Amino acid sequence: MSSGRRLLDQLDVIKSLANRTGIPHVLLGTYDLLAFRNLNGQLSRRSTDVHFGRYRAERANEAAIFVNVVRSFEAQLPAGGSIDLAGDWEYLYEGSIGCVGILKEWLVRALSLALRRGQKGLERVDLEACALSVSQCDKMLTECIEGETRMTENSGSCCRLRARLGLKSPAERSAPPQVVQQAGTSRRRRNRRPGQRLPRRDVVGNVGFVHAP
Secondary structure (H helix, E strand, O other): OOOHHHOOHHHHHHHHHHHHOOOHHHHHHHOOHHHHOOOOHHHHHHOOOOOOOOOOOOHHHHHHHHHHHHHHHHHHOOOOOOOHHHHHHHHHHHHHHOOOOHHHHHHHHHHHHHHOOOOOOOOOOHHHHOOOOHHHHHHHHHHHHHHHHHHOOOHHHHHHHHHOOOOOOOHHHHOOOOOOOOOOOOOOOOOOOOOOOOOOOOOOOOOOOOOOO
């Protein structure tokens, strides 16, 4: 959009539709969507971010999940290929930077090439022929890291927010403030004269009255 105001107007329309219909509206996309969530406070407080991040090879549990995803894709491929995808998962991770969507498109392209060649299954040469270049992977990884950084809130951001709110830092949190009352006074002032009874409902009817036989 040539104007940020025009973009804000369009998102306000989506917000109004969601309010009137009571139906959540989901916007899917890359990290470029992060620029839309804080255009104004009304959109920010009505939005929820759901991050579908890439798998990290340096985290053992996420690397294991990525290998399981590779095995799931391998089970769907036609038999006859000589390549062991799960055993060569690092090569697949390198060419997909840990993103399942990129890996899926890569395998589809390679399998299509293998079938056009008359092969019965997928081979390593097919993967190499359809792999993204190193520069493409490096560019995608750079954008992913930048987006992941924007999704992560550091301690400095929290301290700046607390300072603007007039609060102490998390390390200097104090006890909740207490109301100080002056001695000799009570919470409720008495406006009645001495000897005047409390205003309350009196019991009516013959409650507890027993008739004589």
